[in-house]
Amino acid sequence: MNDDKPFYQHHVFFCLNEREGKDCRPSCGKSGAEAAQQHAKKRVKELGLNGPGQVRINKAGCLDRCEEGPVVVIYPQGTWYTYVDTTDIDEIIERHLVKGEVVERLKI
Numbered sequence: 001m002n003d004d005k006p007f008y009q010h011h012v013f014f015c016l017n018e019r020e021g022k023d024c025r026p027s028c029g030k031s032g033a034e035a036a037q038q039h040a041k042k043r044v045k046e047l048g049l050n051g052p053g054q055v056r057i058n059k060a061g062c063l064d065r066c067e068e069g070p071v072v073v074i075y076p077q078g079t080w081y082t083y084v085d086t087t088d089i090d091e092i093i094e095r096h097l098v099k100g101e102v103v104e105r106l107k108i
Contacts, residue, residue, distance in 0.1 A: 013063065014060060033069075036083060065080065
């Protein structure tokens, strides 16, 4: 049943990695990433964008862009974003996932 279409139009991964120790790199998990991921998942459902053929919001381990975090990556485009709060997450959803526009101010 492979018709060369991706199962999801957009597959979104939020880095939730948490590093321990005083001398380690920054970590997305300590910057509110889990709350941001849950907000995105809820918002996508509210907009009716979730499910096969549409959008999937997932948790991820370390995506190795720690110094730029917190980070989210959207496939199949491979577009990386950083964010500060849920306003940024809402903008990524509205512009990238709904309108197909890259949010240049948040792109990394």
